[in-house]
Amino acid sequence: MKGDILAAIENKTANVVVLGLGYVGLPVACLFAEAGFPVVGIRRSQDKVELVNRGICPIEGKEPGLADLLARVVSEGQFRATVDYEVCREAQAVLIAVETPVDPVTKKPDYQALRGALTNLGNNLSPGTMVIVESTIAPGTMERVVKPILEETSGLRANEDFYLVNCPERVMPGKLLRNIRECARVVGGMTPEAAQLAVALYRHVVQADLDPADCLTAELVKTMENAYRDVQIAFANEMALLCENMGADVWQVRELVNKSPYRAMHLPGAGVGGHCIPKDPWLLIANASDGFEPRLTHAARAINDGMPLHMVNLTIEALQEVGVGVADAKVGVLGYAYQENSDDARNSPSEVLVARLRELGAEVVIHDPWVPEYRGSLEERVPGCDVIVVMVAHDVYRAVDLSELRVQVARPILVDGRHVFSTEQARAAGWDYRGVGQG
Ligand code: SAJ
Numbered sequence: 515m516k517g518d519i520l521a522a523i524e525n526k527t528a529n530v531v532v533l534g535l536g537y538v539g540l541p542v543a544c545l546f547a548e549a550g551f552p553v554v555g556i557r558r559s560q561d562k563v564e565l566v567n568r569g570i571c572p573i574e575g576k577e578p579g580l581a582d583l584l585a586r587v588v589s590e591g592q593f594r595a596t597v598d599y600e601v602c603r604e605a606q607a608v609l610i611a612v613e614t615p616v617d618p619v620t621k622k623p624d625y626q627a628l629r630g631a632l633t634n635l636g637n638n639l640s641p642g643t644m645v646i647v648e649s650t651i652a653p654g655t656m657e658r659v660v661k662p663i664l665e666e667t668s669g670l671r672a673n674e675d676f677y678l679v680n681c682p683e684r685v686m687p688g689k690l691l692r693n694i695r696e697c698a699r700v701v702g703g704m705t706p707e708a709a710q711l712a713v714a715l716y717r718h719v720v721q722a723d724l725d726p727a728d729c730l731t732a733e734l735v736k737t738m739e740n741a742y743r744d745v746q747i748a749f750a751n752e753m754a755l756l757c758e759n760m761g762a763d764v765w766q767v768r769e770l771v772n773k774s775p776y777r778a779m780h781l782p783g784a785g786v787g788g789h790c791i792p793k794d795p796w797l798l799i800a801n802a803s804d805g806f807e808p809r810l811t812h813a814a815r816a817i818n819d820g821m822p823l824h825m826v827n828l829t830i831e832a833l834q835e836v837g838v839g840v841a842d843a844k845v846g847v848l849g850y851a852y853q854e855n856s857d858d859a860r861n862s863p864s865e866v867l868v869a870r871l872r873e874l875g876a877e878v879v880i881h882d883p884w885v886p887e888y889r890g891s892l893e894e895r896v897p898g899c900d901v902i903v904v905m906v907a908h909d910v911y912r913a914v915d916l917s918e919l920r921v922q923v924a925r926p927i928l929v930d931g932r933h934v935f936s937t938e939q940a941r942a943a944g945w946d947y948r949g950v951g952q953g
Contacts, residue, residue: 519606523714526550528606533631538648538683539611541690544583545719547593555595566595575856575884579691602638611648621796623652636667644677644711650736652800656680656729677708680729682736687856698723702732740794741811746780748814751821754782754951764951765933782951784905784931785821785863787852792861822866825931829903832927838900841875846899849906850882857884864905883910900925907932916943
């Protein structure tokens with residue numbers, strides 16, 4: 515089994531299939547195609563398949579190099595997309611990059627997309643294929659979910675008839691191609707042989723370390739690194755609340771804290787969004803057995819989930835000071851993506867803020883230069899607003915002339931959740947300014 519696939523990987527004749535062409539699957543598919551492999555991507559929506567086959571990039575945020583690379587590898591016939599899983603029959607390597615959210619209530623993994631992809635793949639799996647899960651999954655999932663479904667649907671045996679690998683992605687919007695090329699990767703094989711084969715494959719696109727390990731280690735590393743980031747952000751957010759409480763400026767404090775050795779206090783802000791940090795801590799602890807008590811993981815989630823609601827409170831306080839009830843207010847929200855300069859609005863903190871403000875009776879208008887639903891000019895959105903709430907640090911907002919904006923709104927009240935502006939700058943332009951972490 516090994517001889518054939520290794521040779522095909524080394525001479526780049528291995529057929530690579532990527533299941534899921536989103537922020538994870540599309541860039542990695544393009545990079546393997548650029549490296550010379552024949553690549554087919556599978557996506558459920560026929561529209562997006564047609565877009566890709568016309569060489570048009572469905573990801574709209576600022577993604578340096580991705581649109582050009584996609585257009586090139588499609589025009590060179592190195593990469594195409596389809597909805598048809600039968601292409602897996604000819605594949606030597608299949609990468610799985612589908613969404614793995616958690617249930618919003620139970621916080622347990624929701625593997626609907628993963629199970630669907632595994633079942634479709636299993637029905638089209640050929641002996642000798644290497645299956646690599648790039649999606650972030652709860653520790654234990656390769657053994658408990660991935661292996662059984664593939665064995666049941668294919669009638670083949672893992673580690674004997676096909677290889678299983680967990681090589682978690684480390685992509686970030688705005689740096690999709692760069693992160694794949696330059697970030698080290700953990701390559702978790704269900705057998706050492708599988709790990710070595712995957713290292714041989716990724717060596718063609720990853721210029722950084724490829725660290726072989728077992729599947730459980732890879733699953734733990736990925737979910738833990740994101741839970742670690744969540745805890746670091748939660749600390750920064752709690753310190754912001756403390757600075758507000760004591761009348762200090764968290765940004766000044768943070769700057770000076772980070773001057774002491776080995777400190778790297780993260781950025782406090784309006785909340786933690788995206789498909790990764792808000793859910794990966796729940797994946798991390800999902801399969802822990804009785805006797806393990808995840809106190810810090812829970813606390814961090816609670817603090818970070820609370821920040822958009824804290825932004826609501828700051829907004830209500832600012833309005834009250836000018837005698838306006840939230841139910842009578844028109845609120846202008848700047849930013850709906852979860853990250854600056856991205857069109858990705860998954861688990862966006864703005865969604866929580868907007869829902870709560872509307873629940874309280876406020877009229878809410880939303881602007882975002884990248885999220886298609888909320889595009890358009892700022893000048894069209896903000897007239898008549900009693901308060902402007904900044905939720906995302908898009909470059910476009912950093913460039914806003916606050917004096918010009920001032921004349922368009924009904925009341926010059928600015929609540930800044932991302933330190934886009936400084937107190938001095940805002941006050942000099944005649945705004946009543948309040949920012950997260952600034953008491
Ligand atoms: N955020 C803060 N303060 C900070 C950093 C981030 O409030 O100091 C907020 C952001 O505004 C955003 C959220 O947290 O709403 C997540 O931001 P992020 O920079 O972590 O971006 P992601 O979720 O796209 O990327 C993370 C990264 N993980 C780590 O850095 C450990 C990335 O490397 C992963 O590849 C990605 O998750 C993933 O796909 O798992």
